[in-house]
Amino acid sequence: MSKGNNWDYQLEPSELSRIIEMAWEDRTPFEAIKTLYGMDEQAVISLMRRQLKPSSFKLWRQRVSGRVTKHERLREPAVSRAYCPTQYKR
Structure with missing residues (x-):
């Protein structure tokens, strides 16, 4: 059911919601x-x-x-993970 970069059609509602939340x-x-x-970032x-x-x-x-925390390459090396293990919802 792919429509190019229109990811909305390929995602379950719960996945779509989680991606928006993560963004x-x-x-x-x-x-x-x-x-x-x-x-990737452009698709998001x-x-x-x-x-x-x-x-x-x-x-x-x-x-x-321009938010440093939204791009791994701009983060301080000390930040090694993107989330707190207790908040991970997948």
Whole structure:
């Protein structure tokens, strides 16, 4: 049921919800979403654009743009994981 990069059609509602939640979390890098769901940063941005209201998408983009914690390569080397084991919901 693939429609190019339109990941919405390939995801269960619970997966879609979790990806959106992970995208909003400050300390969850895009690389963690790619590892778990195979979606790179551009795919997450496209998904968020389709799933959020325009004002919410704009707020999210402002929030994550340039945020060091959303990109593993920009993080301090001491940060070795993307989540607290007790919050992991998959």
